[in-house]
Amino acid sequence: MEDYNIIWKGSIAxxxxxxxxxxICIKYTDPSFTWLSFLFWALLPLLMIHETEEYVIRVNGGITEGGFQQYFNTKTFARLNPPRPDYPLTNGYALFTNAFAWFFAIISALTxxxxxxxxxxxxxxxxIMNGIxxxxxxxLTEKGPNPGFYTTWLILNPYxxxxxxxxxxxxxxxxxxYIVGIIFGLLVFIAFLLTTRSKLKSFELSQEPGDP
Known part of the structure; x- marks a missing residue:
């Protein structure tokens, strides 16, 4: 049993x-804490709230039953044929992706x-990763809300x-x-896209029958 999944998902919630x-308390009590710093630091907890909708909240019988991992693996462009609820977004890859986002948010606020x-x-x-x-x-593949949709639509995009x-x-x-930042953000997204595609390709190759 991968207990670390329970730990990190419970921790963000x-x-x-x-x-x-x-x-917010620090912002209103520390004059040296600028609005620009506050706005970027606040991205970290907002991301955690978004991830809580993706991985923790369940709506029985609804689109979010099973969470974002199962949704991504079975109902999106990344699904296998036939779909598997545990691949390509494995437990480890899900943790890595979200931990990277936390690290990214912390570094952006510090710098x-x-x-x-x-x-x-x-x-x-x-x-791109969440908003679009x-x-x-x-x-395009599954109409309606999905795990993480509401916090993206109502929080992350407007924020x-x-x-x-x-x-x-x-x-x-x-x-x-702005120019360097846009290029940098696109490159990071492309890296994640290529990583997911590579995982799909590796799985497909592993399923091919061996040579006689």
Whole structure:
């Protein structure tokens, strides 16, 4: 039994809301905690809340029964033929993907005044990985809501607009920051796409009959 799945999924459900409240408290008690820093730090708990909808919340008999892992593996473009509920998004790959997103969010917040393109890259990555995938791409194969749809539609997408609007109106980033950040975010997304495709290809090759 892979107990680590229970641990990390339970942890994000517990930590996400509390971390968000803690950041709000710090923002209103520490004058040195700038709005730009707050906006990027808040992405971490918001991601955890989004992942809670994907992996923790269950709606019996509804589209979210089985969670995002089963949904991605059986109802999206990445499904095998015939579909398997545990592949290509395995338990380990799911943890790696989400842990990478947490690390990405932390690094972007820590470096927002040093290398702002990292934060811009995070927004681009999340917009494609979550925003477009949940609300548009997944609709091509399975109409209606999916695990993670509501927090993407109502939280992550609008919040990304808030960050970019604030950064633009305060001239927080340069044109070069935006260009490098967009390219960086696209490259990170492509890397994940190629990794998933490679997993699919490896599985298909493993299922081919051996040479006589």
């Amino acid at each position: 517990f930590l996400g809301p509390m971390l968000l409240v803690l950041l 927002i005044y040093i290398a702002p393109w990292v934060g811009i890259g995070l927004i681009v990555f999340l917009f 995938m949940h609300t548009a791409i997944f609709q 990304s607009v808030v960050i970019l609007f604030y950064a633009y109106t305060t001239n927080a980033f340069t044109t070069l920051d």
